[in-house]
Amino acid sequence: MSLEILLAEDNPDHAELSCFALQKVFDGCRIIHVSHGEAVLSFLEERAQGEGLPDLLVLDIKMPRMNGYEVLRALKASTDLASLPIIMVTTSSDEGDYRACLRLGASGYLVKPIKAGSLRDCLQALPPPVRAAARERTR
Amino acid sequence: MQTRVMRIDKTPPTSRQPETEPFDLHREVFSRRWLSQVWRPAPWVVLAVSLAITTFASFVTESEVTEKQRLRFEKQVDHLVQLINSRLKAYRSLLQAGVGFLNASESADRAEWGRFHRSLHIEALYPGIQGYGYAEFVSPESKEAYEASIRAEGFDDFRIYPPGEREIYTAIRYLEPFDWRNQRAFGYDMYSDAVRREAMARARDEGRAMISGPVTLVQETQVDTQTGFLMYLPHYRTGAFLDTVAQRREAILGYVYSPFRMEDLMRGMLAGERNFVAFQVFDSGSGSAEPQTLNPSAAETAMYRSSSDSPVTSREPWFKGQRALEIGGRTWTLEVQSTEAFEAASENYMSLVVFAAGLIDGLLLFMMTLAFLAAREDNRQVTRHLARKTEAERRYRVLLDAIPTGLLAVRADGRVQQANRQACQLLGYSEGELAQMGVEELLPEEYRHQHVAFRQGFLADPRQRLMGRGGDLYALSRGGEKIPVEIGLSPLQTARGMLVLVTIVDIRERRQTQQELHQLMQRLRQKNSEMEQFVYTVSHDLKAPLVTIEGFADKLAEKLNDVLTDQQKHWFGRIQANVKSMNGLLGDLLELSRIIHRDAEVRPLDTGQLVKAAMANLAGAIHKSGARVVVAKEMPTVVGQERLLVQCFQNLIANAIKYQRPGVKPRIEVSASRQEAEVRVAVADNGLGIDPRHHERIFQIFERLDPEGAEGSGVGLAIVKTIMDKHGGRVCLDSVPGEGSTFTLCFAEPPLGGELEP
Numbered sequence: 050m051s052l053e054i055l056l057a058e059d060n061p062d063h064a065e066l067s068c069f070a071l072q073k074v075f076d077g078c079r080i081i082h083v084s085h086g087e088a089v090l091s092f093l094e095e096r097a098q099g100e101g102l103p104d105l106l107v108l109d110i111k112m113p114r115m116n117g118y119e120v121l122r123a124l125k126a127s128t129d130l131a132s133l134p135i136i137m138v139t140t141s142s143d144e145g146d147y148r149a150c151l152r153l154g155a156s157g158y159l160v161k162p163i164k165a166g167s168l169r170d171c172l173q174a175l176p177p178p179v180r181a182a183a184r185e186r187t188r
Numbered sequence: 189m190q191t192r193v194m195r196i197d198k199t200p201p202t203s204r205q206p207e208t209e210p211f212d213l214h215r216e217v218f219s220r221r222w223l224s225q226v227w228r229p230a231p232w233v234v235l236a237v238s239l240a241i242t243t244f245a246s247f248v249t250e251s252e253v254t255e256k257q258r259l260r261f262e263k264q265v266d267h268l269v270q271l272i273n274s275r276l277k278a279y280r281s282l283l284q285a286g287v288g289f290l291n292a293s294e295s296a297d298r299a300e301w302g303r304f305h306r307s308l309h310i311e312a313l314y315p316g317i318q319g320y321g322y323a324e325f326v327s328p329e330s331k332e333a334y335e336a337s338i339r340a341e342g343f344d345d346f347r348i349y350p351p352g353e354r355e356i357y358t359a360i361r362y363l364e365p366f367d368w369r370n371q372r373a374f375g376y377d378m379y380s381d382a383v384r385r386e387a388m389a390r391a392r393d394e395g396r397a398m399i400s401g402p403v404t405l406v407q408e409t410q411v412d413t414q415t416g417f418l419m420y421l422p423h424y425r426t427g428a429f430l431d432t433v434a435q436r437r438e439a440i441l442g443y444v445y446s447p448f449r450m451e452d453l454m455r456g457m458l459a460g461e462r463n464f465v466a467f468q469v470f471d472s473g474s475g476s477a478e479p480q481t482l483n484p485s486a487a488e489t490a491m492y493r494s495s496s497d498s499p500v501t502s503r504e505p506w507f508k509g510q511r512a513l514e515i516g517g518r519t520w521t522l523e524v525q526s527t528e529a530f531e532a533a534s535e536n537y538m539s540l541v542v543f544a545a546g547l548i549d550g551l552l553l554f555m556m557t558l559a560f561l562a563a564r565e566d567n568r569q570v571t572r573h574l575a576r577k578t579e580a581e582r583r584y585r586v587l588l589d590a591i592p593t594g595l596l597a598v599r600a601d602g603r604v605q606q607a608n609r610q611a612c613q614l615l616g617y618s619e620g621e622l623a624q625m626g627v628e629e630l631l632p633e634e635y636r637h638q639h640v641a642f643r644q645g646f647l648a649d650p651r652q653r654l655m656g657r658g659g660d661l662y663a664l665s666r667g668g669e670k671i672p673v674e675i676g677l678s679p680l681q682t683a684r685g686m687l688v689l690v691t692i693v694d695i696r697e698r699r700q701t702q703q704e705l706h707q708l709m710q711r712l713r714q715k716n717s718e719m720e721q722f723v724y725t726v727s728h729d730l731k732a733p734l735v736t737i738e739g740f741a742d743k744l745a746e747k748l749n750d751v752l753t754d755q756q757k758h759w760f761g762r763i764q765a766n767v768k769s770m771n772g773l774l775g776d777l778l779e780l781s782r783i784i785h786r787d788a789e790v791r792p793l794d795t796g797q798l799v800k801a802a803m804a805n806l807a808g809a810i811h812k813s814g815a816r817v818v819v820a821k822e823m824p825t826v827v828g829q830e831r832l833l834v835q836c837f838q839n840l841i842a843n844a845i846k847y848q849r850p851g852v853k854p855r856i857e858v859s860a861s862r863q864e865a866e867v868r869v870a871v872a873d874n875g876l877g878i879d880p881r882h883h884e885r886i887f888q889i890f891e892r893l894d895p896e897g898a899e900g901s902g903v904g905l906a907i908v909k910t911i912m913d914k915h916g917g918r919v920c921l922d923s924v925p926g927e928g929s930t931f932t933l934c935f936a937e938p939p940l941g942g943e944l945e946p
Contacts, residue, residue: 060732066739140731141778162739
């Protein structure tokens with residue numbers, strides 16, 4: 050059974066690049082792409098009612114409608130969705146942002162473009178099924 | 189006299205205002221004796237004139253007084269004449285009564301005459317009369333028989349005398365009182381004496397009472413001899429015609445008469461009178477051409493002389509007078525003069541009083557003139573002094589008005605006493621108007637009430653200070669404008685109580701400037717904020733495409749790794765390196781804007797730990813460069829934002845690695861010291877070093893000394909400087925090119941006791 054990852058990214062280029070890295074680490078994973086914060090919440094809520102949540106959420110911070118922080122807070126506040134592992138993604142690294150994300154319950158914090166290496170670096174904070182799905186470093 | 193400078197007059201010595209030339213008004217005026225002016229002519233002229241006037245006045249007074257006294261004397265004389273006249277008239281009436289008695293009585297005998305006489309009470313009513321008698325004509329033929337008839341009455345010795353043959357005789361038949369003195373005259377023939385005869389003839393011829401010239405009465409003895417005279421009233425035969433002299437001579441029977449002793453008469457007459465006058469009575473003869481020779485001495489010898497014991501001529505009397513008195517056909521001349529008694533009674537000191545008063549007045553005037561001159565002299569001095577004072581006041585005034593600050597002198601009761609020009613201009617009142625006003629009137633309505641209490645408070649604790657507690661103060665101008673002001677208060681002790689010097693600074697301009705400045709600051713802050721937002725947005729938005737470039741470049745490089753030639757790979761590498769560089773630059777810009785923008789927790793930090801954190805962040809670079817970082821064992825604690833200070837050290841260490849000398853392994857020493865109330869942490873390297881020319885420049889943003897170097901954004905030291913600025917500290921550079929650089933972070937020493945300040 051392949052890993053299901055929800056990618057929230059408004060920039061299509063960035064989304065494609067993130068897909069490269071995600072597919073590199075999680076071989077054969079299924080990536081569902083949404084392009085704004087509200088879509089994240091509606092998708093997840095719908096899933097929570099039916100077929101179940103994805104395995105991982107990769108969440109861009111700077112997004113229209115609802116930004117990453119707002120989505121993060123909403124998810125962690127929801128009983129159904131709080132357990133979903135989330136990796137926050139940002140264009141420009143900032144220690145303050147990083148700390149804030151971890152404090153709010155994010156499992157990882159990555160600077161774009163996401164590289165396979167940096168993605169693997171934050172695997173440890175992810176739940177075992179996700180970790181298990183990660184392909185060993187090829188090189 | 190009052191000095192008006194600041195109204196500080198009569199100040200007690202303790203609070204006396206220092207003057208260049210101390211002036212004691214009291215001393216100046218009163219210590220100078222008026223005698224100091226005695227050399228001047230004016231007082232002496234005044235004295236002479238007043239003495240002259242006094243003398244004249246006393247002379248005039250004397251004359252007037254003398255004139256009054258003369259009148260009084262004349263009255264006395266008139267009174268005397270009146271007295272004599274009326275008395276003699278009274279005697280004449282008595283004689284007429286006697287004639288009437290004789291005419292009425294059929295047989296007037298001696299006893300009846302005596303009774304009649306007694307009934308008159310002459311001696312009691314009219315003292316001074318010697319006797320009251322009747323003498324009758326006796327012809328030579330009947331002389332013997334007459335004498336015999338009298339002797340028959342019991343007067344055995346009676347005879348008419350003096351003896352001798354004469355054409356006609358008269359005999360004194362009755363004479364009351366019939367005492368021893370009068371008895372001497374009993375039977376005396378008065379007609380035998382020329383003086384008497386003359387009077388008797390006149391009386392007979394004219395038919396009325398007549399007085400004789402001075403005689404010595406036959407009653408006189410050797411003792412107390414007085415001049416006398418007689419008064420005769422003719423007694424005619426009853427029923428006879430008496431119209432002519434001849435008829436009267438034919439009808440004459442005798443005379444009712446009275447002898448008078450002059451002194452007795454006068455004594456009786458003057459009894460009860462005050463002896464204000466002394467007088468002599470001279471007989472000047474009858475109105476007829478009777479020769480004076482009858483009694484030659486009569487003209488020279490006084491019939492009567494008052495105060496015989498003290499001769500009237502012995503002293504010079506004040507007044508003398510003479511009166512002629514027509515009496516019984518004779519003229520008596522009265523020579524009257526004032527007596528000592530009169531003079532004593534009318535002694536008048538008026539002129540003396542006038543003179544004395546005038547003299548005193550003159551002396552007083554003299555002294556007053558002296559005093560006036562002295563006072564005028566003093567006055568001149570005072571005037572000169574006042575002129576100096578006025579000059580001083582003028583200068584003081586100019587000074588006051590030259591002060592660019594409004595100035596009011598306010599009394600303890602809140603009244604304005606003085607104001608300078610600036611205050612007048614500011615408040616829109618004249619100084620005169622301000623001097624009528626209470627200081628509260630210069631405040632906006634809403635502050636007046638509390639100001640009264642505030643004023644009391646100041647008086648209770650008077651010391652120089654600014655008014656208000658940082659609150660806005662306003663003065664109310666005449667036009668009702670509320671003018672923002674700054675007010676200073678200074679107490680000024682004076683003898684009249686405390687004055688409060690109030691300085692008023694118009695801060696309208698300042699206020700406006702402050703407002704403009706504030707607005708400018710607001711705009712600046714806004715611009716800054718916008719700028720930071722802009723920087724943030726720009727760097728972030730620039731990063732997004734860069735991420736794409738970087739991502740796809742990496743992807744391409746990965747995919748084409750086997751296809752590309754080395755040359756092509758190098759070109760790819762250049763793209764990736766520049767993307768990385770730009771990433772770093774944008775990252776630093778963001779970082780810088782965040783440092784300025786954001787504040788984190790401030791707390792005490794161990795600098796050793798900070799350096800270690802920085803080293804941990806740089807572990808890769810340190811390892812790669814083979815650099816050795818030595819940190820001193822004892823590192824101080826500073827107060828600040830941990831992340832920023834880690835960033836500081838991180839940037840400095842990174843810099844030291846970045847600018848290492850070729851061929852020399854980087855050695856970085858971190859040490860600390862305390863100097864000049866600063867905690868200093870030095871980061872020293874053995875790198876390229878920096879030319880002193882560039883020491884300022886390197887802390888500016890985007891300044892890089894080696895543009896060729898691949899690494900570094902040129903923002904690193906700017907970030908260090910910004911962080912140190914934010915911590916109230918500074919960063920210094922000490923470097924020798926080719927030997928190395930030492931960057932020193934200087935922190936203000938935290939206060940003792942470790943209390944933290946945000």
